[in-house]
Amino acid sequence: MSSHSTTTAPESSRPASLRLGIAGLGxxxxxxxxIIQKNAELLxxxxxxxxxxxxxxxxxxxxxxxIDLSDYAWEEDARVLAARDDIxxxxxxxxxxxxIAREAITIALNSGKDVVTANKALLAIHGQxxxxxxxxxxxxxxxxxxxxxxxxxIKTMTESLAGNQxxxxxxxxxxxxxxxxxxxxxxxxxxxEVFEEARKLGYLEADPTLxxxxxxxxHKLAILSSIAFGTKPxxxxxxxxxxxxxxxxxxxxxxxxxxxxxxxxxxxxxxxGLEQRMSPCLVPxxxxxxxxxGGTNMVVIEGDSVGQIVLRGAGAGEGPTASSVMSDVIxxxxxxxxxxxxxxxxxxxxxxxxRTAVPAAYYLRLELADKPGALxxxxxxxxxxxxxxxxxxxYGHHQGAAPVLIVTHxxxxxxxxxxxxxxxxxxxxxxxxxxxRIEEV
Amino acid sequence: MSSHSTTTAPESSRPASLRLGIAGLGxxxxxxxxIIQKNAELLxxxxxxxxxxxxxxxxxxxxxxxIDLSDYAWEEDARVLAARDDIxxxxxxxxxxxxIAREAITIALNSGKDVVTANKALLAIHGQxxxxxxxxxxxxxxxxxxxxxxxxxIKTMTESLAGNQxxxxxxxxxxxxxxxxxxxxxxxxxxxEVFEEARKLGYLEADPTLxxxxxxxxHKLAILSSIAFGTKPxxxxxxxxxxxxxxxxxxxxxxxxxxxxxxxxxxxxxxxGLEQRMSPCLVPxxxxxxxxxGGTNMVVIEGDSVGQIVLRGAGAGEGPTASSVMSDVIxxxxxxxxxxxxxxxxxxxxxxxxRTAVPAAYYLRLELADKPGALxxxxxxxxxxxxxxxxxxxYGHHQGAAPVLIVTHxxxxxxxxxxxxxxxxxxxxxxxxxxxRIEEV
Numbered sequence: 001m002s003s004h005s006t007t008t009a010p011e012s013s014r015p016a017s018l019r020l021g022i023a024g025l026g027x028x029x030x031x032x033x034x035i036i037q038k039n040a041e042l043l044x045x046x047x048x049x050x051x052x053x054x055x056x057x058x059x060x061x062x063x064x065x066x067i068d069l070s071d072y073a074w075e076e077d078a079r080v081l082a083a084r085d086d087i088x089x090x091x092x093x094x095x096x097x098x099x100i101a102r103e104a105i106t107i108a109l110n111s112g113k114d115v116v117t118a119n120k121a122l123l124a125i126h127g128q129x130x131x132x133x134x135x136x137x138x139x140x141x142x143x144x145x146x147x148x149x150x151x152x153x154i155k156t157m158t159e160s161l162a163g164n165q166x167x168x169x170x171x172x173x174x175x176x177x178x179x180x181x182x183x184x185x186x187x188x189x190x191x192x193e194v195f196e197e198a199r200k201l202g203y204l205e206a207d208p209t210l211x212x213x214x215x216x217x218x219h220k221l222a223i224l225s226s227i228a229f230g231t232k233p234x235x236x237x238x239x240x241x242x243x244x245x246x247x248x249x250x251x252x253x254x255x256x257x258x259x260x261x262x263x264x265x266x267x268x269x270x271x272x273g274l275e276q277r278m279s280p281c282l283v284p285x286x287x288x289x290x291x292x293x294g295g296t297n298m299v300v301i302e303g304d305s306v307g308q309i310v311l312r313g314a315g316a317g318e319g320p321t322a323s324s325v326m327s328d329v330i331x332x333x334x335x336x337x338x339x340x341x342x343x344x345x346x347x348x349x350x351x352x353x354x355r356t357a358v359p360a361a362y363y364l365r366l367e368l369a370d371k372p373g374a375l376x377x378x379x380x381x382x383x384x385x386x387x388x389x390x391x392x393x394x395y396g397h398h399q400g401a402a403p404v405l406i407v408t409h410x411x412x413x414x415x416x417x418x419x420x421x422x423x424x425x426x427x428x429x430x431x432x433x434x435x436x437r438i439e440e441v
Numbered sequence: 442m443s444s445h446s447t448t449t450a451p452e453s454s455r456p457a458s459l460r461l462g463i464a465g466l467g468x469x470x471x472x473x474x475x476i477i478q479k480n481a482e483l484l485x486x487x488x489x490x491x492x493x494x495x496x497x498x499x500x501x502x503x504x505x506x507x508i509d510l511s512d513y514a515w516e517e518d519a520r521v522l523a524a525r526d527d528i529x530x531x532x533x534x535x536x537x538x539x540x541i542a543r544e545a546i547t548i549a550l551n552s553g554k555d556v557v558t559a560n561k562a563l564l565a566i567h568g569q570x571x572x573x574x575x576x577x578x579x580x581x582x583x584x585x586x587x588x589x590x591x592x593x594x595i596k597t598m599t600e601s602l603a604g605n606q607x608x609x610x611x612x613x614x615x616x617x618x619x620x621x622x623x624x625x626x627x628x629x630x631x632x633x634e635v636f637e638e639a640r641k642l643g644y645l646e647a648d649p650t651l652x653x654x655x656x657x658x659x660h661k662l663a664i665l666s667s668i669a670f671g672t673k674p675x676x677x678x679x680x681x682x683x684x685x686x687x688x689x690x691x692x693x694x695x696x697x698x699x700x701x702x703x704x705x706x707x708x709x710x711x712x713x714g715l716e717q718r719m720s721p722c723l724v725p726x727x728x729x730x731x732x733x734x735g736g737t738n739m740v741v742i743e744g745d746s747v748g749q750i751v752l753r754g755a756g757a758g759e760g761p762t763a764s765s766v767m768s769d770v771i772x773x774x775x776x777x778x779x780x781x782x783x784x785x786x787x788x789x790x791x792x793x794x795x796r797t798a799v800p801a802a803y804y805l806r807l808e809l810a811d812k813p814g815a816l817x818x819x820x821x822x823x824x825x826x827x828x829x830x831x832x833x834x835x836y837g838h839h840q841g842a843a844p845v846l847i848v849t850h851x852x853x854x855x856x857x858x859x860x861x862x863x864x865x866x867x868x869x870x871x872x873x874x875x876x877x878r879i880e881e882v
């Protein structure tokens with residue numbers, strides 16, 4: 001079947017088949033090769049041309065990958081692969097914000113190749129520079145697989161909701177963190193124990209702070225923010241807090257009050273600038289975000305016309321991530337060419353980062369010392385800070401201290417910070433108070 | 442700003458602005474005009490050109506629509522609008538499977554216009570013929586707004602998941618039915634009463650059987666099936682059952698057993714052919730589908746690589762539906778041109794419709810007469826049909842009959858049909874048994 005009649009590029013300029021060079025044959029690379037081999041007929045039917053692999057590269061040629069690579073040229077060096085004359089699209093599945101991935105993509109763009117990548121760190125940090133390079137060369141970079149695995153969030157934001165002013169983007173976008181938090185709750189286990197479990201199961205990155213420190217999810221948030229708000233990707237401007245200090249106590253107490261704790265990314269444009277934050281938040285247990293178990297991801301997008309759109313699916317894994325890589329390959333095969341972040345890179349605005357100031361309700365947990373008037377003192381600190389209390393629970397004293405839970409009415413992050421600073425000075429609480437934002441979802 | 446460097450069409454062939462003719466100024470048409478007026482700068486930034494309205498048409502020129510139409514030419518007849526020389530895209534928001542909408546779209550395609558439509562009935566019934574006409578003319582028809590309001594399901598299926606063999610598509614795609622069913626449950630009200638409420642609130646189509654009879658949702662399912670399975674849209678092949686016979690009793694009993702009743706559309710390709718059915722089904726109360734309240738829609742798509750993707754959002758209303766219309770307009774403005782149902786219309790296969798044969802668990806409710814051995818007789822009918830019982834509840838006798846609820850293990854629709862036919866002949870049950878499929882979600 002030749003290319004169908006409704007595509008845009010002139011017949012003469014289109015090669016019969018779209019030729020890929022795939023760099024990186026880990027989980028995602030292997031999954032991508034499998035789809036191309038297994039669904040070849042379907043891909044041709046849907047794109048009007050065949051999708052072929054010209055060459056591949058990976059660290060270890062002799063690793064058993066359970067796929068037949070014998071038809072493809074092998075390159076030891078991804079940068080050499082990126083420069084080959086017999087590829088139209090360079091598929092970068094190596095990862096890492098610096099080094100080979102960045103160099104090879106630069107070579108690919110400069111030698112006239114389109115790029116498909118799953119590399120969230122690279123795009124979050126060097127996305128602007130790469131987008132400008134791509135567009136100067138008349139090339140595209142597509143990256144559906146970089147955010148939320150199999151969930152089609154990049155296409156949804158860049159295309160489906162492009163008629164909307166985006167009001168807020170939220171997401172649970174690190175499956176490992178969500179696995180740890182739901183496992184803690186379901187099994188009643190402390191953080192350290194579940195962290196070790198996750199490590200043994202191979203769920204953690206080589207550097208686990210990328211996951212539990214919220215960095216990986218923040219890379220994704222920075223990419224989404226850029227598309228949503230027409231700003232240059234600005235990973236540095238994300239306020240990041242990981243899940244390391246989430247205790248089983250807080251998970252249980254929050255659950256008692258109808259909430260679940262999620263590592264939630266939130267981006268919104270305010271009059272003061274772009275707020276981007278990644279932090280453990282409380283969400284209602286019966287909300288779509290609250291219902292999310294295990295490694296599943298969810299992105300919630302709010303637009304001025306569409307209202308709230310929720311997307312849910314596997315956030316990682318061979319099949320889901322490779323499905324997103326193929327979404328990009330198919331887009332290029334069909335002749336669809338969009339600006340990297342949804343508008344020409346040179347028109348993206350500088351990000352004006354703003355510390356979170358949008359009011360919210362907060363969850364506070366503190367240990368009240370067994371002293372007369374202790375609760376009154378706490379209440380008065382909150383009152384002085386302009387914080388009013390929605391719900392409060394004091395549990396029985398145990399070893400000289402009583403846990404107190406407070407859910408506040410909506411207040412500002414500044415007011416909460418002030419209260420958190422003053423509370424230990426009252427002498428009526430033990431240790432540091434815990435505060436978690438309750439995100440309205 | 443002129444068109445950006447990464448679009449496909451040669452600069453010379455692209456007009457500075459994309460000129461629309463909008464036919465139909467009801468809720469969706471009005472919403473579309475509002476977005477174009479309100480978000481003009483954003484649309485230009487994202488598409489590289491301006492989106493302009495050349496002309497509009499509607500039944501009543503003098504109706505107050507709360508929008509300024511004075512800059513646009515007015516046509517009394519949508520067919521004349523479709524033929525105008527000063528439009529590039531004909532936006533059909535009139536509705537109806539025959540008559541003006543169909544005629545005007547045909548005129549638009551034959552006179553070289555692309556078409557954007559929200560007309561699910563037209564596409565479900567005449568989609569094949571219109572797709573062939575469009576593609577023969579080198580034109581596109583886009584219809585994101587035709588299915589599930591603001592949810593980007595057409596783009597997700599046609600593009601994002603195009604590397605997948607689709608295994609099953611499911612959806613709650615009629616907000617009115619979901620409103621009625623959730624309202625019945627939450628308020629404990631019978632069907633007739635909530636139906637009247639919905640009518641007074643203006644939630645029902647002029648012909649309410651389009652909603653409660655499952656027809657509107659089946660139009661949507663037929664469109665999704667075509668894209669998912671590469672078959673010609675075949676609305677006639679959908680097995681349809683509406684929500685009219687869902688009783689508050691069944692809603693309560695199902696809830697007791699951890700289920701909710703939803704009007705669920707399911708399409709899957711089997712060895713025997715394409716199964717498409719729209720019927721009230723039980724789904725687990727804590728599943729994403731079970732959690733769906735009110736007018737919200739949800740589509741669940743299962744692919745061989747991606748696993749399960751869930752999309753949720755407003756299924757109707759001015760803003761959400763207009764957002765989807767604009768998604769299509771933006772796609773055309775960016776020079777993206779895809780086959781109507783995701784592959785050239787001439788390559789779509791004839792649909793081989795198959796009656797549902799995929800096994801499932803079933804919910805049965807029957808009224809047992811107060812006779813000795815009654816339950817044994819029911820059990821033996823089921824056993825003879827090869828149906829085994831997972832859970833059974835008999836409630837106390839009341840006026841000579843006892844309600845009995847049965848949840849079966851997985852069995853075939855044929856076995857259930859046989860049992861339902863035989864049960865009344867035993868003489869130990871009153872009236873007709875109720876059976877509802879329990880869809881695995």
